[in-house]
Amino acid sequence: MTAPLIAEPLLVARGLSVTFATEQGPLRALDAVDLTIAAGETLAVVGESGSGKSVLSLALMGLLPPTATIEAEELRFAGRDLLHLSRHDRQALRGCEMAMIFQEPATALNPVRRIGDQIVEAIRLHEDIAPEIARKRAVEALAATGIPAPEERARAYPHQLSGGMRQRALIAMALIHRPRLLIADEPTTALDVTVQAQILDLIRDLARETGTATLFITHDMGVVAEMADRVTVLYAGRMVETAPAPALFAGPEHPYTLGLLGSMPQMNARGEPMLPIWGTVPDPRQMPPGCHFHPRCPFAGAQCRSDRPALREIRAGQASACHFAPLLETLGGAE
Incomplete structure (x- = not known):
């Protein structure tokens, strides 16, 4: 009996690091990150501001500034080596097979160009089709995101639309070519709760219809529970x-994850106090030795202050970079 074929992940990153050149010296913003995403899968990357989430998304899209240096053991998309793609080939991927929804649509959209013109430009950048056909597709894309009166909205400028409509326009632009990978960088941060729920439903439904893999970047564990x-x-x-x-x-299985969950009111039982994470993410120029989280960790010991914990498997599919993992066994044994 032959073994079943296992499909190669759509995106593979091994040991992905990003260092910025600054006047004060090199600044390591991303340190040896590993991740894989399969076709049709949603992977959430979560952490506070300053954790490296947005740097990760820009590195994958090839949008980092010239001051950044990328290193990796492996960085592949659909079998192609992203580290050694030519600039032309990387541009051909971006916006077509790999697309991104940015955090703030007011800055991602050109304020002096009509919404429809911007989507038409995105279409014709990758397809040699007549402007009138591209415009029809732009209106259809806006309609697919649930924007009312899409023809009218296509003629509008970004400032004439609400925040939710601007975000829908960005989603329409990102999905116009049915990308194989969609990166959504905190796409609901500036929206109210009702519009946020609508946008999350839209991204999930459109990704499911197209079979698109999604890398969802957020600091909100409630969004993670819903999407990932x-x-x-x-x-x-x-x-x-x-x-x-x-x-x-x-x-x-990591105290930081425990803190992220404990900081969410809806994650706690009724009447149970919230468990905030004290302090802030350290300055990349002044990282503490050992485990970088130890100054904020309620369980930190001497080993945490001196030795960097390796990411190790705790159980099938779950790995933690904590000396005390598995936490329940360790904390239970300490009682």
Whole structure:
């Protein structure tokens, strides 16, 4: 009996690091991150501001500034080596097979060009079709995102639309070519709760219809619970935990993940106090030795202050970079 074929992941990153050149010297913003995404899968990357989430998304898209240096053991998309693609080939991928929804549509959209013209430009950048056909497709794309009166909205400028409509326009632009990978960088941060729920439903439904893999970047564990198949937790540029979403919520294996969950009111039982994470993410120029989280960790010991914990598998599919993992066994044994 022959073994079943296992499809290669759509995106593979091994040991992905990003360093910025600054006047004060090199600044390591991302440190040896590993991740894979399969076709049709949603991977959430979660962490506070300054954890390296947006740097990760820009590195994958090839949008980092010239001051950044990318290093990786492997960085492949659909079998292609992204580290050695020509600039022309990388541009051909971007916006077509790989697309991104940015955090703030007001800055991602050109304020002096009509919405429809911007989508038409995105279409014709990758397809040699007549302007009138591209415009028809732009209106259809806006309609698919649920924007009312899409023909009228296509003639509008960004400032004439609400925040939710601008974000829908960005989603229409990102999905116009049915990309194989969609990167959504905190796409609901500036929106109210009702519009946020609508945008999340839209991204999930459109990705499901097109079979698109999604890398969803967020600091909101509630969004992670709603959207993700798997989760990678970043802290100070390093991976501290990765797991299938149900396993992570059922039994987090890193104190930072535990703190992220404990900081969410809806994650706590009624009457149970919230468990905030004290302090802030450290300055990349002044990283603490050992585990970077130890100055904020309620369980830190001498080993945490001196030795960097390796990311190791705790159970099938779940890995943690904590000396004390598995946490329940360790904390239970300490009582």
